[in-house]
Amino acid sequence: MAEQQGMPPIADSGQTDPLAELRDIHLPGAIQDWSPAPGWWLLGILVVVLTIFLTIRILRYWKSKQYRREGIRALQKLKENYEGSPESTHYLQEYSQLLKRVAFGCFSRDEVASLTGESWVAFLDLSGNTKEFSMGCGQVLIEGNYAQSVEFNHQALHDLGLLWIKNHKRIMP
Numbered sequence: 001m002a003e004q005q006g007m008p009p010i011a012d013s014g015q016t017d018p019l020a021e022l023r024d025i026h027l028p029g030a031i032q033d034w035s036p037a038p039g040w041w042l043l044g045i046l047v048v049v050l051t052i053f054l055t056i057r058i059l060r061y062w063k064s065k066q067y068r069r070e071g072i073r074a075l076q077k078l079k080e081n082y083e084g085s086p087e088s089t090h091y092l093q094e095y096s097q098l099l100k101r102v103a104f105g106c107f108s109r110d111e112v113a114s115l116t117g118e119s120w121v122a123f124l125d126l127s128g129n130t131k132e133f134s135m136g137c138g139q140v141l142i143e144g145n146y147a148q149s150v151e152f153n154h155q156a157l158h159d160l161g162l163l164w165i166k167n168h169k170r171i172m173p
Helices: 038-064 066-084 088-104 117-128 137-143 154-167
Strands: none
Touching: 038 066, 066 088, 066 154, 088 117, 088 137, 088 154, 117 137, 117 154, 137 154
8 A cells, every 4th residue: 555655665674774874973173272363363453453543533533623513612602692682793703703713723823813804704705615705694794893883684694604614625725
């Protein structure tokens, strides 16, 4: 009957057990002292050096942008002070001084310190890649420091200063 269903015939009891012919499980050798191949040492040293290099680059970049972060905080504080007691000439003087302090973070003192009036707003336009200081709301910086009372949109001026602090770039002569 087993042969009719395509099954092999049942083995005689006199045959040997096929599992007995298998070899026993081979255990791994004893674990040796930890000393990886030279390639792993080189890879480890490379990873450490690369990590140190990238950390130094990131810290330098972060530190190079610190004057911008401080400028943004000071500009926000200046805005809050102005909204508390709106005195336009004082605000404009402080605003212009703040932008000069921020400019000292990127430009030399000789390039920036002597700039006033039209040359100052032209510098801000050139370094900020804008025309808003000389032709927009920033025009108030040209003579606003010398007037007794000046009308201007302090929110637009604040936004312009914020934009300049974030985006100004070193100008190549």
